[in-house]
Amino acid sequence: MSEETDPQTAIDAEREKHAHERDERVYEHTAGDEQEGIPFIGAGPGHPRLLTVAGKEALEAADLVVHAGSLVNSELLDAYCDHAELVNSVGKDLEELVPLMRDAYEEGRTVVRLHSGDPAIYGAALEQMDALEHEGVPTYIVPGVTSAFAASATLRTQLTLNETANHVAFTRPQGKTLDAEDDHIADFVGMGDVTTCIYLGTHAVADTMGRLLEDGVDPETPVSVVYHASWPDEDIIEGTVGDIGAKVDDAGYRASAMVLIGDAAAGAGYERSYLYGEWASGDRGTDDSAGSGPSGSETETETTSDD
Ligand SMILES: C[S@@+](CC[C@H](N)C(=O)[O-])C[C@H]1O[C@@H](n2cnc3c(N)ncnc32)[C@H](O)[C@@H]1O
Numbered sequence: 001m002s003e004e005t006d007p008q009t010a011i012d013a014e015r016e017k018h019a020h021e022r023d024e025r026v027y028e029h030t031a032g033d034e035q036e037g038i039p040f041i042g043a044g045p046g047h048p049r050l051l052t053v054a055g056k057e058a059l060e061a062a063d064l065v066v067h068a069g070s071l072v073n074s075e076l077l078d079a080y081c082d083h084a085e086l087v088n089s090v091g092k093d094l095e096e097l098v099p100l101m102r103d104a105y106e107e108g109r110t111v112v113r114l115h116s117g118d119p120a121i122y123g124a125a126l127e128q129m130d131a132l133e134h135e136g137v138p139t140y141i142v143p144g145v146t147s148a149f150a151a152s153a154t155l156r157t158q159l160t161l162n163e164t165a166n167h168v169a170f171t172r173p174q175g176k177t178l179d180a181e182d183d184h185i186a187d188f189v190g191m192g193d194v195t196t197c198i199y200l201g202t203h204a205v206a207d208t209m210g211r212l213l214e215d216g217v218d219p220e221t222p223v224s225v226v227y228h229a230s231w232p233d234e235d236i237i238e239g240t241v242g243d244i245g246a247k248v249d250d251a252g253y254r255a256s257a258m259v260l261i262g263d264a265a266a267g268a269g270y271e272r273s274y275l276y277g278e279w280a281s282g283d284r285g286t287d288d289s290a291g292s293g294p295s296g297s298e299t300e301t302e303t304t305s306d307d
Helices: 007-020 053-061 074-080 094-106 125-134 147-154 185-190 202-214 244-251 297-306
Strands: 038-042 064-067 085-088 111-115 139-142 167-171 194-198 222-227 235-240 257-261
Touching: 007 094, 007 125, 038 053, 038 125, 053 074, 053 111, 053 139, 064 094, 094 111, 094 125, 111 125, 125 139, 147 222, 147 257, 167 185, 185 194, 185 202, 185 257, 202 222, 202 244, 202 257, 222 244, 235 244
Parallel strands: 038 111, 038 139, 064 085, 064 111, 167 194
Antiparallel strands: 194 257, 222 235, 222 257
């Protein structure tokens, strides 16, 4: 790439542009719309049936699919893009990936960038999009099912459970990318009513649990590890902060697992929500009654209207 198209220069220029003015396309399109340019598609967790309809249609129309290597199930590639040229992005840097996609797009080929799960979660999609946009190639995102959602479905639980888990944290452990002081796993787990979903931490489960124990987390706190959620070789390891590290080490998994910490991961006891209780029969409460329920009526009003 030339000096002008150095990836960091391109990222800085695109961010600067959008710092002052929102991209018009934000208001012209919504997620799920077919748009001009290269779609950055979330492949979902692995099972071909967990790809969105928009993602499937784009893959079926593609001439070139640049995919996230072993994180994307080959069954999905076989099912939807056996007609397309496939390029594995693993080991390729932006200097290689961006011209590859740009040139193909400018030659009139239909290009798709396929990320695992949802591109918005630890996907490093935006830097590729910015670099392409800077080169005059439009891009957009097609969301996917993130692996934490597949793991919770496998476990037949919810990530939020009334009274038990009022919040969800998507996080990763310290390592080459994240400094120790930016590792907030102990903070999330220490809050007690958070389901903590750890991405990119399969190789470090024992270390992570060791740090939680040092920070005074209850060793009996439930932990579920779902390896390859929704893949044919999916595996579930259940335990606690005290013993899950040894169990994962014994299983030998070093990558591709979701670590869920908290009572919701174990589907532990919870209080029925208001959604299918008195709220369902019309008593939606007033400002006066807000906060009178255990979770606060305001929250319940939002929940009721969303569902
Ligand atoms: C680079 S991140 C990408 C996450 C992806 N964008 C998503 O939304 O799931 C890769 C990490 O996601 C998790 N992961 C991805 N696919 C998974 C699956 N099918 N089952 C369990 N964990 C998965 C693992 O923790 C893995 O280390």
